[in-house]
Amino acid sequence: ALALGVPHVARLGRMAEVETHLGLTPDPVRRLAALLMVVREDAERLRGRLRLSNGEAETLLKAAAEGLPPLTPALDMRHRRLALYWLGAETYALRVMIAWADAGGADVPGWRDLITLPQRWPQPRLPWTGKDVVAMGVPKGPRVGEALLKLEAAWIAADFPDDPAGQAELLERVAG
Numbered sequence: 001a002l003a004l005g006v007p008h009v010a011r012l013g014r015m016a017e018v019e020t021h022l023g024l025t026p027d028p029v030r031r032l033a034a035l036l037m038v039v040r041e042d043a044e045r046l047r048g049r050l051r052l053s054n055g056e057a058e059t060l061l062k063a064a065a066e067g068l069p070p071l072t073p074a075l076d077m078r079h080r081r082l083a084l085y086w087l088g089a090e091t092y093a094l095r096v097m098i099a100w101a102d103a104g105g106a107d108v109p110g111w112r113d114l115i116t117l118p119q120r121w122p123q124p125r126l127p128w129t130g131k132d133v134v135a136m137g138v139p140k141g142p143r144v145g146e147a148l149l150k151l152e153a154a155w156i157a158a159d160f161p162d163d164p165a166g167q168a169e170l171l172e173r174v175a176g
Contacts, residue, residue: 007035011098014105018097021107022115029056030094033063034101040064062091063098071096072103073110078159080117085160089118124160126152127167136171150174 015034043060096115133147151174
């Protein structure tokens with residue numbers, strides 16, 4: 001017998017309920033995550049034991065990403081956007097669905113609001129490139145990358161401003 005971990009059968013059933021609430025087709029990787037995933041090591045074990053494709057294994061690894069607060073309706077909008085930015089829409093949705101199944105799987109409006117964030121707020125992309133930083137006078141080389149990292153941190157801290165004036169102010173403050 002393959003040692004796959006402790007199955008979370010009730011959570012798997014609630015995942016099926018969540019899929020039904022959302023009108024989604026059952027997804028084997030999503031259901032595998034609901035049944036057997038708790039931590040990153042579970043994803044790594046499943047990858048080897050079940051001979052998952054790279055894409056399937058990557059989905060499980062992302063679903064087990066640590067260091068972010070749990071994705072629940074109690075999470076404020078800023079942290080929801082931060083999670084969506086770091087995880088991407090697909091992984092964000094999977095993590096919300098797993099948390100929803102953990103919470104009981106009921107069709108509660110707060111969960112639906114949480115999972116539909118990517119439709120209301122598409123994952124943003126950093127609005128600057130190395131060329132923009134060089135144009136501000138930062139010499140080419142490693143300092144451009146450092147400036148971009150500082151710029152990204154400031155942009156995230158400012159809650160992803162998308163207006164040209166706010167972006168210009170951040171660029172001037174960080175790269176100037």
